[in-house]
Amino acid sequence: MLQTLEGIQNGLRLSVTTPLEEVEAAAAAEDVLVLEFDAFRDGRGFSLAAVLRERGYRGQLIAAGKVLPDQARHLRRSGFDAVELAPGADRAAWARMDQAFSAAYQPAVDPDPSIWRRRRAAANDRDLDALADRLNRETAGKGAAEIVKAALDPALGLKVGAISSFGAESAVLLDVVAREKADVPVVFLETGQHFLQTLSYRTQLTRALGLTDVRLVTPDAEEKATLDARDDLWKTDADACCDLRKVRPLARATAGFDALITGRKRYQASTRADLRPFEVLDGVLRINPLAEWTGDDVEAWLDARDLPRHPLVEQGYRSIGCWPCTRAVDDGEDARAGRWSGMDKVECGIHLGKRKAA
Template sequence: MLQTLEGIQNGLRLSVTTPLEEVEAAAASEDVLVLEFEAFRDGRGFSLASVLRERGYAGRLIAAGKVLPDQARHLRRSGFDAVELQPGADAAVWARMDQAFSAAYQPATGGAPTIWQRRRAASNDRDLEALAERLNREVEGKSAPEIVRAALDPALGLRVGTISSFGAESAALLHIIAKERSETPVVFLETGQHFLQTLSYRTQLTKALGLSDVRLVTPDAGEKTTLDARDDLWKTDADACCDLRKVRPLARATAGFNAIITGRKRYQASTRAALKPFEVLDGVLRINPLADWDSEDVEAWLVEHDLPRHPLVEQGYLSIGCWPCTRAVEDGEDARAGRWSGMDKVECGIHLGKRQAAA
């Protein structure tokens, strides 16, 4: 619940017109920030609070100035802890408006599920979990093409797409999918930070495999302007950069699918050690045909089918993401050692459920 405070509060006071980078710089050394609204219709304060919370600010945020009781709930959901009441304001009215609604239609900083998420979860999760269990039993011991074929079975009525980075191992899965159904939508997250070789390889592989529905998904322009106008967010907050350029765009791009094929494999990371061919993540069936493959299996498939190679592989890049956070690996290193090297990070977040991502 949003706390209501009488009188002028202590803490660094900043106008909501203050540029984001200045607010962030101040937040780095302040435990309390008071953001002053100069007009009740100015939404910049809500955006500033939301961004600060998304980037990990754990201090106290207080709204001040020209804000209305009708905005209490929105202030709280954007990340504010309290509001500095104007003289004569009634705290009871603020409390009543804050609690006027118990559900939300849009996601916010607080993380509470929205109405549509609750409805989808309630109607889908149980059915999808049962389907995943059944399919895992049916495909036990079967090959990757057979798993893909099972997932694309029209009788299941699934709306299936796939995610591909067009990276070092992507050709194997895309080849299997193309052989089964070349019109399967393929989502490529065009982060704006890819190696040029990756973009060229995407074009080459798309043509070679006859993929007819490759969708390029970019970050939201407004979010990018607010969060990463200088394209250097990766330097200070790799998680926030991945969230902006991958997690959010993917959520928007795959909203129409209830099943997603991925190229994840158990050997790639500890977070994938228990991977099954079928699983449910945030109300979507995730299909992992290559779950039990290792690098030798991938190599064998590429050789057998004479598939084009990513040009950076021969330079030692065995797992390829965005250029700022990818390096070549040394002899004896794990294939993913070149991803987010030196950071306590092994996943971009698109394959983590909301609970895992928040942990």
């Protein structure tokens, strides 16, 4: 919601008639910028705000001068954080007009999706639900290779990628994918806190399987500087650390994909007990070709294909993530007991969106 600030505000003040180049140059050194409108009908202030935001300005933008409550929503959607009001101005009117409409017909610099995108997303969800249901029926009783092949069928017109941690069991999924299509994009979340052995294993496995499009995705530098400058967020808030280093980067990196292949299996965690080969998660088709596999199935495939093993496996690491939140497991312990040990946490969050199982 657009803030309403009473009285003259501190910050560099510029008229909306100021050329864009001068505004950009001034904004580069300012945390607060006040743009003064000289006339109610002058739209240059809205354009200046939108361009500044589009080009990365993260400071506070305040609208001042001749602006009306009717313009509140447009000011906010153009990138303004607040409006400067005269003492005694009707703040309620500004709040009311800012929230007068619940949908937008045009995209803007704010994150609100347009009504057209909402309708398209809803239709897409319905289409994907039907597709997941059909593919689950068609691949019932078939193996992992057949499930991957069905997902990659050109007739479906899907842009498909894969997610891999290059962990203890990752070789199996990547081998199945590579045998079908070695150039499927493989997204690896480079959190900055992986074991060195994992990074070496990623290189080894990529070469061994002939993968040609492994994409390293890192946290946003500015978000990391703000939220975890000392690299110790995991000590105080493991969920926030996973969100910063995994959930947000994955969302950005896979925005253009219609479907994502994962290596999840039912036996790994209670949150995966009902996993199906095809499901819809946050408007994206998730493909789980190993959903019904057991630990013995994984070992048998690794042996049969003579696939490279993660070097930490022989040291007792059976599920491998970031080093601060992973430990070796003892005999008899669940494979994922070493992940977030001692915490009420079993998933990093990238697989916990709003699921629409077929």
